[in-house]
Amino acid sequence: MTTNQIRDLHEVTEDKENGLIFEKNVSVPLKASNLPVRCNVYRPIAPADAKFPVLITYGPYGKDIPYDNFFAKSFSEVNPEHKSKYSAWETPDPVFWTSKGYVVVRADERGLGQSPGLLDTMSRGTSECFFDVVEWAADQEWSSGKVGLLGISYYAGSQWRVAARRPKGLAAIIPWEGMTDYYRDRCRHGGIFSNSFIKFWWNRQVITNQYGRPGRAASKWGEDTIEGDLPDDVLAQNRNDQNTDNEKNRFLDDEYYASKEFNLEDIEVPILSVANWGGILLHLRGNVNGYAWAGSKLKYLRFITGRHDLPFYYKEEVEVQQSFLDAFLKDDDRVGWSVPGKVSPVSVILRKGDVGFNNPEAEKKYVRREESAWPIPGTQYTKFHLTPENTLESTSPKIDSSKVLSYEALGSLEKPQLIQFTSAPFEQDTEITGHVTAHLNVSMTPDSLATSPEKEIDLFLTLRYISPSGKEVFYTGTAGDPVPLTKGWLRASLRKIASEHPRNSSYQPYREYRSTDVQEVKPDTVYAVDVEIWPTNVVAEKGGRIVLEVSSGDTQGSGIFTHTSEVDRPKEKFSGKNHMHFGEGLENYVTLPVIPAR
Ligand SMILES: *[C@@H]1O[C@H](CO)[C@@H](O)[C@H](O)[C@H]1NC(C)=O
Ligand SMILES: *[C@@H]1O[C@H](CO)[C@@H](O)[C@H](O)[C@H]1NC(C)=O
Numbered sequence: 001m002t003t004n005q006i007r008d009l010h011e012v013t014e015d016k017e018n019g020l021i022f023e024k025n026v027s028v029p030l031k032a033s034n035l036p037v038r039c040n041v042y043r044p045i046a047p048a049d050a051k052f053p054v055l056i057t058y059g060p061y062g063k064d065i066p067y068d069n070f071f072a073k074s075f076s077e078v079n080p081e082h083k084s085k086y087s088a089w090e091t092p093d094p095v096f097w098t099s100k101g102y103v104v105v106r107a108d109e110r111g112l113g114q115s116p117g118l119l120d121t122m123s124r125g126t127s128e129c130f131f132d133v134v135e136w137a138a139d140q141e142w143s144s145g146k147v148g149l150l151g152i153s154y155y156a157g158s159q160w161r162v163a164a165r166r167p168k169g170l171a172a173i174i175p176w177e178g179m180t181d182y183y184r185d186r187c188r189h190g191g192i193f194s195n196s197f198i199k200f201w202w203n204r205q206v207i208t209n210q211y212g213r214p215g216r217a218a219s220k221w222g223e224d225t226i227e228g229d230l231p232d233d234v235l236a237q238n239r240n241d242q243n244t245d246n247e248k249n250r251f252l253d254d255e256y257y258a259s260k261e262f263n264l265e266d267i268e269v270p271i272l273s274v275a276n277w278g279g280i281l282l283h284l285r286g287n288v289n290g291y292a293w294a295g296s297k298l299k300y301l302r303f304i305t306g307r308h309d310l311p312f313y314y315k316e317e318v319e320v321q322q323s324f325l326d327a328f329l330k331d332d333d334r335v336g337w338s339v340p341g342k343v344s345p346v347s348v349i350l351r352k353g354d355v356g357f358n359n360p361e362a363e364k365k366y367v368r369r370e371e372s373a374w375p376i377p378g379t380q381y382t383k384f385h386l387t388p389e390n391t392l393e394s395t396s397p398k399i400d401s402s403k404v405l406s407y408e409a410l411g412s413l414e415k416p417q418l419i420q421f422t423s424a425p426f427e428q429d430t431e432i433t434g435h436v437t438a439h440l441n442v443s444m445t446p447d448s449l450a451t452s453p454e455k456e457i458d459l460f461l462t463l464r465y466i467s468p469s470g471k472e473v474f475y476t477g478t479a480g481d482p483v484p485l486t487k488g489w490l491r492a493s494l495r496k497i498a499s500e501h502p503r504n505s506s507y508q509p510y511r512e513y514r515s516t517d518v519q520e521v522k523p524d525t526v527y528a529v530d531v532e533i534w535p536t537n538v539v540a541e542k543g544g545r546i547v548l549e550v551s552s553g554d555t556q557g558s559g560i561f562t563h564t565s566e567v568d569r570p571k572e573k574f575s576g577k578n579h580m581h582f583g584e585g586l587e588n589y590v591t592l593p594v595i596p597a598r
């Protein structure tokens with residue numbers, strides 16, 4: 001790796017006002033490199049021989065970028081108990097957690113902030129560096145030897161990857177809205193490149209903090225690099241750009257994606273996986289599957305609602321975090337997390353009624369319920385059949401002759417191309433909680449722009465809820481934006497299901513997305529596809545209705561998570577009409593997880 005001479009600029013300050021000792025720019029040695037990972041260490045003020053459990057975050061957003069600079073608006077809304085001059089985006093506040101007897105270690109990921117080396121987010125290499133940071137923290141003289149991981153989003157996604165490597169000292173993790181599956185959750189939804197968010201994320205808050213990037217201090221984006229700036233060509237050499245890599249690679253057996261795989265089953269530490277029903281385009285699926293597939297004996301799945309940035313700091317949520325961490329890092333288990341069967345493993349929050357979106361006070365009306373397993377025992381997977389009259393019917397419709405519904409290919413958020421199917425009003429309150437799938441018979445007719453010999457169909461499905469008053473209910477999305485119940489995607493050439501895979505189930509089709517799985521899409525040929533729709537919850541009220549929307553591109557509720565790459569969705573393959581087929585032997589249905597009233 002090209003870099004300047006490594007220097008040691010590490011200093012220790014006692015900050016009596018905030019009750020902590022602050023060690024800045026601490027270098028953590030790595031096993032596989034002479035370059036360090038640098039972190040800030042925040043410790044309770046205590047006698048020299050005192051030992052504390054450690055909470056670590058490892059990620060790209062700058063150990064030295066104040067939350068207030070990173071996202072001023074968001075910071076202004078954070079629970080004041082978790083605001084300090086040390087606060088950083090999506091991480092636990094050092095002043096709060098040191099006051100509770102924890103050391104907080106905030107590390108700059110390799111290649112970012114003050115950590116030299118290759119910037120290669122979410123890679124195997126960077127997860128190995130994180131592994132070294134965990135083992136290092138367990139070994140320090142101020143450390144009790146027990147390490148916990150607590151953080152949102154990136155700082156949650158990274159937890160699964162390092163926990164699967166089982167570093168010494170790791171005692172518990174709380175991945176708070178953290179995806180597990182790089183390909184399926186984040187980069188390629190049903191095989192379709194989720195380019196817009198990656199671009200926003202990379203350009204705004206990753207590359208701007210690259211190690212060696214000039215002008216960071218001047219633009220109030222952390223501090224300039226300890227060893228000095230690096231020239232542009234060296235910076236370019238020192239990074240793997242997620243925009244270009246995801247555009248270039250399409251299949252899970254491409255080295256790029258394959259190298260990022262790990263086994264959730266390898267995780268053994270206790271997990272509290274926190275999933276947000278509103279996180280329908282990035283983290284939700286990973287928190288649910290992470291819980292389901294992790295090897296840990298003690299694992300918990302907690303659903304929340306609300307925005308992506310704020311609930312982590314709510315008083316009642318911090319109490320849950322602290323009681324979980326105290327149980328496994330301090331042997332102070334006040335509620336029974338460490339006793340199998342004592343605490344319900346699954347805690348669902350039930351979205352009933354129209355409380356508006358981005359309104360935390362109003363969302364307090366939602367009721368929480370404990371469950372013994374996921375999916376919820378007794379779930380009745382119920383088929384709702386799509387009809388050519390745009391309805392959803394609970395019984396299989398008799399369709400005497402074949403019918404076709406058509407819409408333009410290559411829809412987009414600006415120009416959506418869609419068909420909707422609406423259920424009859426529910427006759428009683430009906431809870432839907434769990435995994436959703438849709439089975440559809442689809443085809444495409446190319447037009448003159450579809451010049452490639454290869455043809456393709458991208459399916460974008462959305463599940464919506466209409467209140468008894470006839471108005472669509474929107475829920476709080478990641479950024480406080482209005483979102484529907486949930487979404488699902490599939491690229492038709494990647495329709496092949498790994499039927500024998502242990503993760504495949506009737507309620508969640510599992511795909512391997514290999515280059516060898518590609519199946520041809522011929523013009524005017526009907527294909528049956530099973531589309532995975534991300535898990536959801538709603539209590540449909542008496543008189544309420546469900547809508548399934550089938551589209552050829554992003555529709556309302558996609559926010560900044562759109563799929564608009566012309567490299568990934570070229571008109572040469574897609575352009576023309578998409579169809580849904582109805583008739584004898586051409587069944588179309590969405591399967592909803594209905595929870596019987598108890
Ligand atoms: C940490 O590194 C920054 C960037 O070089 C430097 O400005 C600062 O003085 C260092 N701080 C301490 C406390 O070592
Ligand atoms: C795999 O999943 C699909 C779709 O969910 C389902 O139809 C099929 O029965 C599953 N196969 C097995 C062996 O469970």
Ligand SMILES: *[C@@H]1O[C@H](CO)[C@@H](O)[C@H](O)[C@H]1NC(C)=O
Pocket residue numbers: 439440441526527528585586587588
């Ligand atoms: C349409 O779907 C049905 C199942 O509902 C499937 O059996 C059938 O093979 C599909 N039709 C075609 C033409 O692929």
